[in-house]
Amino acid sequence: MVTDENSRKDIEQEQRRLLEILDSAKDLIALVDKECRLLYLNDAGRKMLEIGQDETLDEIRFDRFYDDEAAAEVTHCELPEADRAGHADSETRLRSKSGREIAVSQVIAAHRDGRGDVTHYSVIARDLREHKKLLEHYLLSDKVFTFTAEAIMITDSRNRIVSVNQAFSRMTGYTLEDAKGRDPVFLSAGNLDNNFYAEMWQSIDTTGHWEGELWDRRKDGTFYPKWLSINAVTEAGSDEVTHYIGIFSDITLRKQQEDHIRHLAFHDPLTGLPNRSLFQDRLRHALAESRRDMLPVALMLLDLDHFKYVNDTLGHYMGDRLLKEISLRLMRSVRESDTVARLGGDEFVIILNCVHDLRDVVHVVDKITSDLARPIRINSHQFRVAASLGIAMYPDDATTIDDLMRCADTAMYHAKGRGRANYQFFTPRMNEAAHERVMIEEHLRRGLDQHEFELFYQPKISLDPYRLVGCEALLRWNHPDWGMVLPTRFIPVAEESGLILPLGEWVIGEACRQARKWLEDGLCMQIAVNLSGRQFRDSNLVLKIRQALEGGDGISRWIELEITESTLIEGASHAAQTLHDLHLLSLPLAVDDFGTGYSSLSYLKTFAIDTLKIDKSFVDGIDNDPNDATIIRAVISLAHQLGIKVVAEGVEDAGQLQFLQDQRCDMIQGYYFSEPLPADEFEVYAQREFPAAFSSSYN
Numbered sequence: 001m002v003t004d005e006n007s008r009k010d011i012e013q014e015q016r017r018l019l020e021i022l023d024s025a026k027d028l029i030a031l032v033d034k035e036c037r038l039l040y041l042n043d044a045g046r047k048m049l050e051i052g053q054d055e056t057l058d059e060i061r062f063d064r065f066y067d068d069e070a071a072a073e074v075t076h077c078e079l080p081e082a083d084r085a086g087h088a089d090s091e092t093r094l095r096s097k098s099g100r101e102i103a104v105s106q107v108i109a110a111h112r113d114g115r116g117d118v119t120h121y122s123v124i125a126r127d128l129r130e131h132k133k134l135l136e137h138y139l140l141s142d143k144v145f146t147f148t149a150e151a152i153m154i155t156d157s158r159n160r161i162v163s164v165n166q167a168f169s170r171m172t173g174y175t176l177e178d179a180k181g182r183d184p185v186f187l188s189a190g191n192l193d194n195n196f197y198a199e200m201w202q203s204i205d206t207t208g209h210w211e212g213e214l215w216d217r218r219k220d221g222t223f224y225p226k227w228l229s230i231n232a233v234t235e236a237g238s239d240e241v242t243h244y245i246g247i248f249s250d251i252t253l254r255k256q257q258e259d260h261i262r263h264l265a266f267h268d269p270l271t272g273l274p275n276r277s278l279f280q281d282r283l284r285h286a287l288a289e290s291r292r293d294m295l296p297v298a299l300m301l302l303d304l305d306h307f308k309y310v311n312d313t314l315g316h317y318m319g320d321r322l323l324k325e326i327s328l329r330l331m332r333s334v335r336e337s338d339t340v341a342r343l344g345g346d347e348f349v350i351i352l353n354c355v356h357d358l359r360d361v362v363h364v365v366d367k368i369t370s371d372l373a374r375p376i377r378i379n380s381h382q383f384r385v386a387a388s389l390g391i392a393m394y395p396d397d398a399t400t401i402d403d404l405m406r407c408a409d410t411a412m413y414h415a416k417g418r419g420r421a422n423y424q425f426f427t428p429r430m431n432e433a434a435h436e437r438v439m440i441e442e443h444l445r446r447g448l449d450q451h452e453f454e455l456f457y458q459p460k461i462s463l464d465p466y467r468l469v470g471c472e473a474l475l476r477w478n479h480p481d482w483g484m485v486l487p488t489r490f491i492p493v494a495e496e497s498g499l500i501l502p503l504g505e506w507v508i509g510e511a512c513r514q515a516r517k518w519l520e521d522g523l524c525m526q527i528a529v530n531l532s533g534r535q536f537r538d539s540n541l542v543l544k545i546r547q548a549l550e551g552g553d554g555i556s557r558w559i560e561l562e563i564t565e566s567t568l569i570e571g572a573s574h575a576a577q578t579l580h581d582l583h584l585l586s587l588p589l590a591v592d593d594f595g596t597g598y599s600s601l602s603y604l605k606t607f608a609i610d611t612l613k614i615d616k617s618f619v620d621g622i623d624n625d626p627n628d629a630t631i632i633r634a635v636i637s638l639a640h641q642l643g644i645k646v647v648a649e650g651v652e653d654a655g656q657l658q659f660l661q662d663q664r665c666d667m668i669q670g671y672y673f674s675e676p677l678p679a680d681e682f683e684v685y686a687q688r689e690f691p692a693a694f695s696s697s698y699n
């Protein structure tokens with residue numbers, strides 16, 4: 001009895017153990033009878049089919065956990081197959097109590113009694129959802145690996161290549177067969193030393209990661225830069241590295257773009273020459289080199305003469321093409337080690353390194369000026385370019401970049417002042433002149449506030465009939481300490497500083513006031529007012545003149561505007577409109593300094609010009625330079641044919657007067673008749689010499 005009891009207990013214990021094992025399984029395990037009724041279902045099965053632990057399995061048919069199609073498959077195919085072969089394997093779908101579908105792989109095994117008859121079936125079903133997820137994840141990763149645009153290589157723990165993707169082969173030219181088993185160092189361009197790789201591996205060993213730029217060589221021998229990132233892969237839960245994944249991309253294009261952006265930052269986009277930033281950097285290097293080698297550096301500032309004229313008359317496209325050609329010529333004139341830079345507009349700067357002798361500098365300047373002077377043909381236009389150059393020497397003239405630039409600028413300013421198309425080496429005296437300019441500017445500002453200016457008037461005499469027809473208003477500055485200052489000393493400074501605008505406005509207002517007074521006194525004649533280039537370009541000029549004229553009725557025809565030939569031509573782009581507006585105000589127009597500026601005479605027919613003033617330099621030459629006499633003859637004839645009157649200025653003697661009279665010059669201005677006079681003295685002069693002038697009426 002005891003033995004039976006013991007063996008029963010043993011069996012029960014054994015059964016419990018078996019059930020524990022079945023319940024610990026992750027797969028569904030069920031036992032069904034021949035009618036498909038559930039006899040047993042382990043814990044995983046209950047969970048999968050949503051049958052509670054307390055729920056009894058009595059009378060539950062297992063086939064209700066399939067949909068109709070799957071149930072039919074089980075009943076008609078798999079159970080008979082199990083009967084026949086012992087088991088049937090399939091992939092099917094189970095359906096939980098709540099209707100959730102579960103993809104499973106299933107094995108149905110038939111169990112038999114001692115006689116060999118099937119008594120029941122066991123069903124083992126494995127949930128495939130996790131497996132499918134893993135599979136999908138793997139397939140996706142594989143696709144990413146295969147088709148990604150970045151090259152990927154996987155190496156083993158000894159850094160031998162085990163796998164590469166398509167992008168790797170595309171980028172390097174090596175197939176997986178070429179690369180397999182090799183150390184990736186075979187890809188290298190060979191330009192890096194051992195230290196580089198030592199640091200790289202130290203980073204990977206300590207942080208598990210490295211990334212950086214390096215150069216590789218393709219299978220075809222060409223080189224390219226790449227950005228590589230390497231990650232070490234470790235076994236889950238361990239520090240042991242199993243693989244290294246290297247991902248890289250060809251950064252040739254990016255580097256080209258970076259180079260392009262860097263180039264743009266340091267070069268002038270039009271000419272490709274270094275810009276101001278790069279120039280300053282080069283000059284800094286040149287000065288450092290000069291200190292080391294004890295050889296001077298020459299800094300040349302070059303400004304094209306009358307370049308604005310090209311832009312204004314032919315447009316910026318032509319101007320740009322001309323600048324490009326000039327840049328090429330400048331570069332050709334210097335050594336490769338020298339620098340030609342464009343600072344903007346028509347301003348260039350040249351650094352000559354290691355100057356052994358000042359004669360070398362002069363030689364380069366000669367080369368530059370003669371090269372620039374050669375005609376430049378662009379489309380149907382032919383240009384002859386001249387430039388003004390200012391030269392400063394390091395270390396003699398200045399020792400800092402700013403001071404050196406200032407010296408070169410001062411020298412260039414002097415070159416311009418000397419009639420352009422020449423060069424000037426900086427001298428300390430130029431600095432004195434520069435200081436004087438600054439001082440005059442300060443005094444000019446104060447002089448304007450303190451009303452220190454006055455207009456003098458120089459008569460213009462008509463020869464046939466002989467009478468006073470007008471005068472030129474000439475500005476004088478009564479400085480409290482310096483006495484009477486002539487315009488040649490302060491007009492250029494006023495022009496440069498912009499003070500000519502308020503000063504010129506005062507001149508126009510004062511000339512209008514004087515014209516009104518003289519007209520009221522019966523002195524009817526034109527007063528000519530000089531307009532500087534800066535004034536002429538002032539967009540408010542017409543408005544200012546209109547305001548000045550408004551004080552008196554109909555005086556505009558008594559105010560003549562004198563504009564120099566160069567001002568007219570240099571401002572050609574807007575000159576037509578300005579002159580048209582002035583013409584509408586009925587203001588007569590005279591061209592001053594005629595014959596000194598341009599060879600083009602076409603503007604004579606373009607603009608409504610009333611008078612030409614023959615420059616004093618031609619009048620000076622009447623007696624001793626036959627060319628001057630010829631030019632005067634030609635100018636008078638040309639003007640008369642165009643219906644324009646002629647004034648000769650600077651007439652000092654009777655011989656000049658006679659010649660001009662013979663050529664039928666319309667008017668004379670000069671010391672021969674009178675120097676410029678203050679208004680009251682002018683009245684006395686007019687009363688004395690031309691009393692008839694007062695008898696006329698202007699209405």
Ligand SMILES: Nc1nc2c(ncn2[C@@H]2O[C@H](COP(=O)(O)O[C@H]3[C@@H](O)[C@H](n4cnc5c(=O)[nH]c(N)nc54)O[C@@H]3COP(=O)(O)O)[C@@H](O)[C@H]2O)c(=O)[nH]1
Nearest residue numbers: 474475486487488507530531532592649650651652670671
């Ligand atoms: N924008 C302005 N410019 C002005 C104004 N006032 C004068 N100026 C310009 O300054 C330059 C010098 O002028 P100035 O010292 O007054 O000299 C004028 C005459 O005095 C001088 N002249 C006239 N006749 C003779 C002569 O027989 N001999 C001789 N040596 N000099 C003579 O010529 C100057 C007049 O020149 P121009 O104007 O070209 O007719 C001068 O360029 C003035 O234009 C002003 O208000 N605004």
